[in-house]
Amino acid sequence: MTYRNARGDARAGLLGRRLLAGAVLASLVGAGLAAPAAADDADELVVAPGVSAAGDWGRPGAPGTAAAGFTVEELPEGGTLYLALDAASPGGTGGYRARVKVEPDGGLVVGTSKVVDGREGWYSSTPVEGEVEPGDVVNLEADFTGAPRGDVLVRAWPSDETRPDWQHDLVDDGEVPVTSTLVNRTWGYLSSGASGSVSVEVGDVREQVVAEPVHTGGKPGAATTGVPDGTKLTRHDGDLVITTPGARYDSLDVHGFVVVRAPDVTITRSLIRGGRQTGNRGLVTVDDSRSRNFTIEDSTLKPDHPSVWYDGIKGSGFTARRVDISGTVDNIKIYGDDVLVEDSWLHDSRWFASDPNQGGGPTHNDGVQVLGGSRITFRGNSITGASNGAVQVTQDYSPVMGLTFVGNWLSGGTCSVKINHKGEASRPQVAVRDNRFGLGQSIAGCAVLATSRTDLSSSGNVWDATSLPIVVTRFG
Known part of the structure; x- marks a missing residue:
């Protein structure tokens, strides 16, 4: 030993x-x-x-x-x-x-x-x-x-x-x-x-209160996220399966999927295209017990061959900064702890009329879906273009605790933020603060929808067009 x-x-x-x-x-x-x-x-x-x-x-x-x-x-x-x-x-x-x-x-x-x-x-x-x-x-x-x-x-x-x-x-x-x-x-x-x-x-664990950084940048988009203009990329054919602790990759054009199976891995300035496969997976998957502290920055995730099976980033224990994710069913899908996503552009999810994961019905596209986990923060992101919700919170895998959305731009969906305790005895603990909401929800005016059992902290959220405060809708 x-x-x-x-x-x-x-x-x-x-x-x-x-x-x-x-x-x-x-x-x-x-x-x-x-x-x-x-x-x-x-x-x-x-x-x-x-x-x-x-x-x-x-x-x-x-x-x-x-x-x-x-x-x-x-x-x-x-x-x-x-x-x-x-x-x-x-x-x-x-x-x-x-x-x-x-x-x-x-x-x-x-x-x-x-x-x-x-x-x-x-x-x-x-x-x-x-x-x-x-x-x-x-x-x-x-x-x-x-x-x-x-x-x-x-x-x-x-x-x-x-x-x-x-x-x-x-x-x-x-x-x-x-x-x-x-x-x-x-x-x-x-x-x-x-x-x-x-x-x-x-x-329970008690922690020192640390002041949360204030996002001061503008709304993320094509000019501020993804692979920077002028970056010369090196082609990588096939899946990139990472098993070396501390590995660093820069300026790759990955014609395949990325699978992280080691701690402290970093990917920067890279384009990740996916491939042709069946079965649910992410263009980047970070769900191995060894894949702690993964970071991806200034990168673009967009499938060459969109599929009902593909999400953008899947897993937990990762940080994503200035990433551009589009063309997948869900842009980011989280099931675990310790996630930070900031200054990123999550947009234009791909809709399919028939999805095996929905019993053959249409896809439920989300910019972000949180299935469970603790210490999850989204800060300063633009999350748009998903048919179901910009943010969907459920507890399919585990209780949701310490989930924070602060200073984001959110729009679309039936409601833009949807929070459901989904049968768990514990209440989801969610903070939604200082976000700006666009229009276009299929349920008119539904910016935030949460079950009555949700432990929700909501403040400073406004409609982007008018700066008037939004109203939280409760149900259940």
Whole structure:
């Protein structure tokens, strides 16, 4: 088993968990994934020296991400406090533990351990910057997406600091105990040398509020997006499948599709045409667990052979700046976390009378469709020319949290922005601020349409022609 410090951003969700007081364990090494006996359900617990605490196992699901904010009421004296997020195969006897250690002086150390048959064995750690004081919140996030192949990412930080890059990366070279179906929980332990108990409250991650950049440029279009005039392109025939971390591509003319399967990849000043294939795919697809922190800038995505199967960019964990996307069913389709799209032109989606994805009915074209994910921002874009909506928000794949549309130009569709919770118990959390809306909606005057269960923040949105405020329509 090897470990390395991790760099680069990645997808991470926000899953607040509660800890339950647990059984006394003989030692930390013996504190495995088998669940301790639980006491009363509580948002706050007191962990005594030599005692572990654990939450209920979550329901089985695909490998994903987990996060929690731990409020440490007092620092441990004479010992150390361990706070963790567990991912385990069903049954809870084998898996991985992503941990943050809180030292008596408030220092933080992140680490990851492997648990086999209920026994914690392998463990490695990385000291991190920042420290906490009594009453502070320690944020902990873990990306278990790669757990079935032995790859776990961890980061921890005080809530008064900004979210850092991933700080610790476990790479398990041995037999992997986690299957593709996972359950998860929160966990804590106070070393037996501590002089007294420690109280910990568990909730959602809390973050420092960072001022959002104000978009000062004009409306994006042909002159400001896509491959810059005069760029000499080099032809690439066939699909470009990227597996090299940190790879950079510039000035390509790709007669095929782009598939990103490595972290920290960058594409600039390139034309991506797609090919002739059946089956749903993006001209650029970024949905592999390894494809973290992908960036595409000053590029044009337009299929030579438009098809009912093709979208523009599909996936998550990417940044798109000054891109020109047209001629696809959806310009951008998101299903995951950590996306930024800014100063781009999403326009002229392609409509088809018969779409297998719609049961043979016509295509539902969207400039942007968000199927699930967190920390998604669209800023300073022009999004036009889609028959269904400039923006369509659903929760087909996962809850939508932290989705922001600010300073964009939006028009068209039945309604330009459409938000639906789509059967999920959680409310979509969406902010729509300071956007300018064009006319042309097939439902006259319908700029923003949202279900009554949507957690919607709307302010500063106006009609572009008159600068009069738009009205949000609620339903359901």
